[in-house]
Amino acid sequence: xxxxxxxxxxxxxxxxxxxxxxxxxxxxxxxxxxxxxxxxxxxxxxxxxxxxxxxxxxxxxxxxxxxxxxxxxxxxxxxxxxxxxxxxxxxxxxxxxxxxxxxxxxxxxxxxxxxxxxxxxxxxxxxxxxxxxxxxxxxxxxxxxxxxxxxxxxxxxxxxxxxxxxxxxxxxxxxxxxxxxxxxxxxxxxxxxxxxxxxxxxxxxxxxxxxxxxxxxxxxxxxxxxxxxxxxxxxxxxxxxxxxxxxxxxxxxxxxxxxxxxxxxxxxxxxxxxxxxxxxxxxxxxxxxxxxxxxxxxxxxxxxxxxxxxxxxx
Amino acid sequence: xxxxxxxxxxxxxxxxxxxxxxxxxxxxxxxxxxxxxxxxxxxxxxxxxxxxxxxxxxxxxxxxxxxxxxxxxxxxxxxxxxxxxxxxxxxxxxxxxxxxxxxxxxxxxxxxxxxxxxxxxxxxxxxxxxxxxxxxxxxxxxxxxxxxxxxxxxxxxxxxxxxxxxxxxxxxxxxxxxxxxxxxxxxxxxxxxxxxxxxxxxxxxxxxxxxxxxxxxxxxxxxxxxxxxxxxxxxxxxxxxxxxxxxxxxxxxxxxxxxxxxxxxxxxxxxxxxxxxxxxxxxxxxxxxxxxxxxxxxxxxxxxxxxxxxxxxxxxxxxxxxxxxxxxxxxxxxxxxxxxxxxxxxxxxxxxxxx
Numbered sequence: 001x002x003x004x005x006x007x008x009x010x011x012x013x014x015x016x017x018x019x020x021x022x023x024x025x026x027x028x029x030x031x032x033x034x035x036x037x038x039x040x041x042x043x044x045x046x047x048x049x050x051x052x053x054x055x056x057x058x059x060x061x062x063x064x065x066x067x068x069x070x071x072x073x074x075x076x077x078x079x080x081x082x083x084x085x086x087x088x089x090x091x092x093x094x095x096x097x098x099x100x101x102x103x104x105x106x107x108x109x110x111x112x113x114x115x116x117x118x119x120x121x122x123x124x125x126x127x128x129x130x131x132x133x134x135x136x137x138x139x140x141x142x143x144x145x146x147x148x149x150x151x152x153x154x155x156x157x158x159x160x161x162x163x164x165x166x167x168x169x170x171x172x173x174x175x176x177x178x179x180x181x182x183x184x185x186x187x188x189x190x191x192x193x194x195x196x197x198x199x200x201x202x203x204x205x206x207x208x209x210x211x212x213x214x215x216x217x218x219x220x221x222x223x224x225x226x227x228x229x230x231x232x233x234x235x236x237x238x239x240x241x242x243x244x245x246x247x248x249x250x251x252x253x254x255x256x257x258x259x260x261x262x263x264x265x266x267x268x269x270x271x272x273x274x275x276x277x278x279x280x281x282x283x284x285x286x287x288x289x290x291x292x293x294x295x296x297x298x299x300x301x302x303x304x305x306x307x308x309x310x311x312x313x314x
Numbered sequence: 315x316x317x318x319x320x321x322x323x324x325x326x327x328x329x330x331x332x333x334x335x336x337x338x339x340x341x342x343x344x345x346x347x348x349x350x351x352x353x354x355x356x357x358x359x360x361x362x363x364x365x366x367x368x369x370x371x372x373x374x375x376x377x378x379x380x381x382x383x384x385x386x387x388x389x390x391x392x393x394x395x396x397x398x399x400x401x402x403x404x405x406x407x408x409x410x411x412x413x414x415x416x417x418x419x420x421x422x423x424x425x426x427x428x429x430x431x432x433x434x435x436x437x438x439x440x441x442x443x444x445x446x447x448x449x450x451x452x453x454x455x456x457x458x459x460x461x462x463x464x465x466x467x468x469x470x471x472x473x474x475x476x477x478x479x480x481x482x483x484x485x486x487x488x489x490x491x492x493x494x495x496x497x498x499x500x501x502x503x504x505x506x507x508x509x510x511x512x513x514x515x516x517x518x519x520x521x522x523x524x525x526x527x528x529x530x531x532x533x534x535x536x537x538x539x540x541x542x543x544x545x546x547x548x549x550x551x552x553x554x555x556x557x558x559x560x561x562x563x564x565x566x567x568x569x570x571x572x573x574x575x576x577x578x579x580x581x582x583x584x585x586x587x588x589x590x591x592x593x594x595x596x597x598x599x600x601x602x603x604x605x606x607x608x609x610x611x612x613x614x615x616x617x618x619x620x621x622x623x624x625x626x627x628x629x630x631x632x633x634x635x636x637x638x639x640x641x642x643x644x645x646x647x648x649x650x651x652x653x654x655x656x657x658x659x660x661x662x663x664x665x666x667x668x669x
Contacts, residue, residue, distance in 0.1 A: 145548075211366060
């Protein structure tokens, strides 16, 4: 299985960078595609280093980024385990490496325990052929066990990447229709029962929410010429059935986000138009106290133009 | 889905994922979503996941894994040896319709006499209880369970109790109540069960070897070993490593059992033994010698809870010239017969190995 090391690989790296930057991640701590010295005395190649401010913990997370660009026809499931293992070892060698810290002092300010492996299959219309095999390969992959420093590793591919671009498009669409208050948009990090942090809102999506089935956000909308109002926004990637919406409803209640009279937008990624039409009245009834309304998110087959444009730039 | 099913709190999610679900499930669940945490214990991974938001189908997956829903019943059991003659049936009848354990609301149903016209020797009883999870996790509450159990008098100082388990833990419920209850009756109590910890690795292999050839009784012949599961303890890890024998090794294993050559001499078995693996379960296919029926039966040493159980995984009939296998309905009584024959053979083999 041959990764196209030249144009396509670099392009995908730039495209992925654009997606992550749109989610509030910062890549300024290092250039892309660099070799860095590890604790083992060896040089390790990484495609990028990012950081973001975590809304739950209010600390900086450091992320080692690997970009892979392939065709579905050259997909080998066994590679997933190798890549995960290699990325983990790489982080292990770098995160406490004095040479690495000297070269990139900003890394000291972060918790450099994260790896993100973004695999993009360029023949996206054929991704359906390998979706099941990829899912199985992720389940079968092995990571280092035992005691020691733990690393968090995330593997995303076409499905997750397209969800992220759709999320960004939905956010931009909301901002476009709320130009006066477009800067008010932020993701919600609720105060959760088992942790001791307050609720925070920020325009940065952390790794946990990046992989969640729904994401909560807020913004301010101009109500009329006299005033504005706070709105609750849910970006929902789950199934469109009644039990799923009931659970979402109870989640909003539990998190004290469900406020009578407040505007609620539920942007949904799944389509299933026929079945959703049948249950929509009942589901709207669930959220009626909050003036709930449903909006579509894009369901793209390929990354949008703004991503491709970012990839084309040198 | 329960009507009062609410989105779980972060505490509940972390508790369920970290303390109740198996590590194997947790890894699989996380990795399906592309999430890996290296060198982590279960709690760490659970904590990370508890900061995520899940849709209903994912919560149901977690909930079912935690409740270990097992819709297929199995048979497990034990013998109770007492110091003095004792009427166990009378004791069970005295507790009829009473809650006998507050911790789990364990309630004894009536104990029914054997139906002698069907040739059954077992008294039948029913027990219900509530499986409580630590921390009173609302997300998992409401798991009420009930099961049937069967009691046979072997002799005045020995009773056999077999449990039709809907979940492996059911047999432990009976055991955990019966032993102290009998002691309170001033009885010396010895619970005898099929316990893998009392067998060496070699004996475990011999156990499954003999069980294969004799387990189903004289009227059935072993045709093949369909599955073999092995386990190896890993001191550094929280859970044992579990693997299945590859299908290309199973024919050699079947041959060894059929020919009566020691299974330990099979190269794959020898390799596993050297690698520190122990047999943990075997699934056998038997064909009836004079009718077209086929039974697929599994014998398993479970670790959590520690239980030996028998399960009729499938029952089929050979039909047509090509002897196609088609699933056949089987009565509960016939299933019980198959289970008990197998369990008794297993107990005989186990007792002989322990002597």
